[in-house]
Amino acid sequence: MAETDQKPDxxxxxxxxxxxxxxxxxxxxxxxxxxxxxxxxxxxxxERLGLQEGSVIFLYDGLRIQREQTPNDLGMEEEAQLEVMMAQEGGG
Known part of the structure; x- marks a missing residue:
């Protein structure tokens, strides 16, 4: 048997x-x-920045991320980038 069977990384x-x-x-x-x-x-x-969890929002490709989502759900590749912004309340 040839040794072409390689284990995936x-x-x-x-x-x-x-x-x-x-x-x-x-x-x-x-x-x-x-x-x-x-x-x-x-x-x-x-926690690292000493912020309250609800005080910021996270965006991927301009869309707000839900806490239950995974990188697989969003199709994230290596070195994906998220933007974090201060949450704004109100409206009136």
């Missing part, structure tokens, strides 16, 4: 690096599993 396929860019240009990088809910990233980001 598990690390490359299970995780994705995501850059979170704030309005002031500050960048925080995360590495998470593609099947993990983005809730983990959002919580880690707000």
């Amino acid at each position: 598990i690390n490359a396929s299970e995780h994705v690096n995501i850059r979170v860019v704030a309005q002031d240009g500050n960048v925080v990088q995360f590495k998470i599993k593609k099947k993990a809910q983005l809730r983990k990233l959002m919580t880690a980001y707000t």
Whole structure:
């Protein structure tokens, strides 16, 4: 039997690096599993910066991200970039 059967690179396929860019240009990088809910990233980001979770929103390709979504759900590739903005209340 030929040794053409190669094991897939598990690390490359299970995780994705995501850059979170704030309005002031500050960048925080995360590495998470593609099947993990983005809730983990959002919580880690707000805790790291001392913010309340509801005080910011996260956008991917200009669309607001839901906490239950995963990188796979959004089709994120390696070095995906999220924008984070201060949430605005009101309207009137």
